[in-house]
Amino acid sequence: xxxxxxxQEQISKFESFYNKRYKLLLLIPVIxxxxxxxxLVRFNSINGDxxxxxxxxxxxxxxxxxxxxxxxxxxxxFLQKDFSDFxxxxxxxxxxxxxxxxxxxxxxxxxxxKEKVEEFLGFELDESNSSIEFTGSSLSExxxxxxxxxxxxxxxxxxxxxxxxxxxxIRSIAIVVAxxxxxxxxxxxxxxxxxxxxxxxxxxxxxxxxxxxxxxxxLTSRVLKRNEGRVNQRIFGAFKTGxxxxxxxxxxxxxxxxIVTGLPDSFRQIFLILSFGLCADIINTWLLNAAILKxxxxxxx
Amino acid sequence: xxxxxxxxxxxxxxxxxxxMIHPNFDSGVLIKSLDQDSPAQLQGLKQGDIIAxxxxxxxxxxxDYNSVVNDLFKGQEVRLDIVTSKDEFIFLANSLNxxxxxxxxxxxxxxxxxxxxxxxxxxxxxxxxxxEELQDLVDVTSQRLNTFGLRDIIIRPVSDLTGGKxxxxxxxxxxxxxxxxxxxxxxKFEAKVGNKTVFTGGDKDITHVFRNDAxxxxxxxxxxxxxxxxxxxxTFTITLSPxxxxxxxxxxxxxxxxxxxxxxxxxxxLTLILDGKVxxxxxxxxxxxxxxxSQISIQGSGVGSTPDAAVADARASMHxxxxxxxxxxxxxxxxxxxxxxxxxxxxxEFTKGLIVLGIAVFIVVSIIIFARYRRINLSLAVILTMFxxxxxxxxxxxxxxxxxxxPGIAGIIAGIGTGVGDQILLLDASKKDEKEIYFRERIKxxxxxxxGSFATNVASMLPLFWTGAGMLKGFALTTIIGVTVGILxxxxxxxxxxxxxxDK
Numbered sequence: 001x002x003x004x005x006x007x008q009e010q011i012s013k014f015e016s017f018y019n020k021r022y023k024l025l026l027l028i029p030v031i032x033x034x035x036x037x038x039x040l041v042r043f044n045s046i047n048g049d050x051x052x053x054x055x056x057x058x059x060x061x062x063x064x065x066x067x068x069x070x071x072x073x074x075x076x077x078f079l080q081k082d083f084s085d086f087x088x089x090x091x092x093x094x095x096x097x098x099x100x101x102x103x104x105x106x107x108x109x110x111x112x113x114k115e116k117v118e119e120f121l122g123f124e125l126d127e128s129n130s131s132i133e134f135t136g137s138s139l140s141e142x143x144x145x146x147x148x149x150x151x152x153x154x155x156x157x158x159x160x161x162x163x164x165x166x167x168x169x170i171r172s173i174a175i176v177v178a179x180x181x182x183x184x185x186x187x188x189x190x191x192x193x194x195x196x197x198x199x200x201x202x203x204x205x206x207x208x209x210x211x212x213x214x215x216x217x218x219l220t221s222r223v224l225k226r227n228e229g230r231v232n233q234r235i236f237g238a239f240k241t242g243x244x245x246x247x248x249x250x251x252x253x254x255x256x257x258x259i260v261t262g263l264p265d266s267f268r269q270i271f272l273i274l275s276f277g278l279c280a281d282i283i284n285t286w287l288l289n290a291a292i293l294k295x296x297x298x299x300x301x
Numbered sequence: 302x303x304x305x306x307x308x309x310x311x312x313x314x315x316x317x318x319x320x321m322i323h324p325n326f327d328s329g330v331l332i333k334s335l336d337q338d339s340p341a342q343l344q345g346l347k348q349g350d351i352i353a354x355x356x357x358x359x360x361x362x363x364x365d366y367n368s369v370v371n372d373l374f375k376g377q378e379v380r381l382d383i384v385t386s387k388d389e390f391i392f393l394a395n396s397l398n399x400x401x402x403x404x405x406x407x408x409x410x411x412x413x414x415x416x417x418x419x420x421x422x423x424x425x426x427x428x429x430x431x432x433e434e435l436q437d438l439v440d441v442t443s444q445r446l447n448t449f450g451l452r453d454i455i456i457r458p459v460s461d462l463t464g465g466k467x468x469x470x471x472x473x474x475x476x477x478x479x480x481x482x483x484x485x486x487x488x489k490f491e492a493k494v495g496n497k498t499v500f501t502g503g504d505k506d507i508t509h510v511f512r513n514d515a516x517x518x519x520x521x522x523x524x525x526x527x528x529x530x531x532x533x534x535x536t537f538t539i540t541l542s543p544x545x546x547x548x549x550x551x552x553x554x555x556x557x558x559x560x561x562x563x564x565x566x567x568x569x570x571l572t573l574i575l576d577g578k579v580x581x582x583x584x585x586x587x588x589x590x591x592x593x594x595s596q597i598s599i600q601g602s603g604v605g606s607t608p609d610a611a612v613a614d615a616r617a618s619m620h621x622x623x624x625x626x627x628x629x630x631x632x633x634x635x636x637x638x639x640x641x642x643x644x645x646x647x648x649x650e651f652t653k654g655l656i657v658l659g660i661a662v663f664i665v666v667s668i669i670i671f672a673r674y675r676r677i678n679l680s681l682a683v684i685l686t687m688f689x690x691x692x693x694x695x696x697x698x699x700x701x702x703x704x705x706x707x708p709g710i711a712g713i714i715a716g717i718g719t720g721v722g723d724q725i726l727l728l729d730a731s732k733k734d735e736k737e738i739y740f741r742e743r744i745k746x747x748x749x750x751x752x753g754s755f756a757t758n759v760a761s762m763l764p765l766f767w768t769g770a771g772m773l774k775g776f777a778l779t780t781i782i783g784v785t786v787g788i789l790x791x792x793x794x795x796x797x798x799x800x801x802x803x804d805k
Contacts, residue, residue, distance in 0.1 A: 150764035157760035210761030262654035
């Protein structure tokens, strides 16, 4: 009984706030999405593309060297003499801070970079101590183009599914816009952080499309198909379940960043993009989609 | 608790998955290949046998095997006592002539990024191949790699969204140094005198290439040729077909003897050309003039900055040349558009990381679920379902012989995430503290939502099947299998389990 009362209190408190402010809350995701869009357009005009691409998408070489103890700064200075376009990252063991691997990403041919790095290290690189991945520019270009096509197809497919599920245009558009936001916000964030995206990273965006629409489906279904309570109550009920689901998923992704190290780069990037996407999803589902739904459902009456 | 048929389906699937994954607790090394007619093969050792002991020393890992074998053979014949998981073999030999590998712990196969190896994507230059032409190219390339002695290779045609046609080659484990020339070069071999072709590579002109016969094929010690540069020569014999031998006779018949050589050689050389580059100029001794020569000695050299490097280079060149002489030229000029060689050591590190991560995710999610629902049996049901989903997905992956790579594992873990979300949904929908009459409706609605999110998950990953030469197929596949297992097997069972728990 007591539990019921607090539940009621929660709802009434939430209702009075939400009824007054929901259109204002709607502005938060709208502004964020618009800002991200402006940023991405500007980014595109400066860099000639919407993302920073790694060697698997831009063409070039990724050299991963395991178990080395060198100064990354010295290596950088050394390589700068011969290569204009390269980056070096470290994969460290979180607990012992041991350097597990050094990742050099460059547009240069594999033999050239390998030779120079060998010169710096003073020993030969072979498969016992290193991995070399090379992607030719013709393949990477077609790769990239296809992934872009895949994103568009994926987006169209889920839009169709959503429309099939909910039949009405406005409800479906609210979901599709929310999902679009779930891609645009993380994309801007990834660029701001200067992360070079790999093919796996873009695949993560595709997964994000399907992954993040779950809460939107939850919300819209509950608002439309539950007969109990008012719209506000249904939104609040959906929110309590949905936010817990999203937070569980987010926390499940955390160990990949704070507990476990020595994970492949492709893996880490997928997880990073999923976590950005889930954060964006909280904003876009509960502030954007919910507000549009409420506005629409209440106007209908 | 009453067992419903849905729960039984779950149990049966778990058992089947266990059978598919087939965990293996034996120790030893696995024989991956065995030379024909080698002493070990004649004694009855077979590919797939597990070596547990050699001359009394326990073999538990590849390191054990290598150290034992290195100590044993010092050039002379030794008595061997090999114990396999089934039998014991005692025989004399001066080498084992076999390749062995780590005993797989399960039927699960890991992708290149986790097991190490090489991957290449090649494409025919300037031509668009039909499906049959592509298949031909696959066949010739795979014959070439097999002739070279590479086992454990996957080679298949792939096409993608934009109609690009490629050949994907994957070599597990150690990567040969000259993989690039083996797969990337056309291997068009010609032996010419003047501008006339005497013979070309392939079985039309060459009936036999001596490879493992020490008297007919050899690499000589390196010599210093200039400051810090060594050269090592190699030679091996080939047998020409009657046609090619006759051609040799016809062509050399008309060539005059070179007076400067004191009558020893003819005035023109036999030029060996590989892919437009001269490999070697061989002098033709006068005795061969106009002769139907069925055996010809092929020579060449390797260079390096140390004697060892020169010998290794010579050996690799000889091996490549022998391979193209046997298999002949590829029908098209090829271009390597992707080549990756992944260190097995690094892959091991990554695999370890992923296993630890899997466990960590499991524990973290279990804690959250327990913290929210505070009921041990509900939490256990969620954890059990989560585990079942991952386990059945792995079972299906082994059934399909699918190579699990890092993105694939990310797909499984993300799939667990969706699964847990759905279970939370069902748990919240089945709460009895709200009005009882809505219970059925709520469960129905929960399944509507679950189905909807299943459909969108599949729809979003589907395009990846045809993207990027299939390199991201693993990610799409495991995710789709994961959510499908969820919707068909674990979710219905979970709904029954929690309703039974609730009934009590």
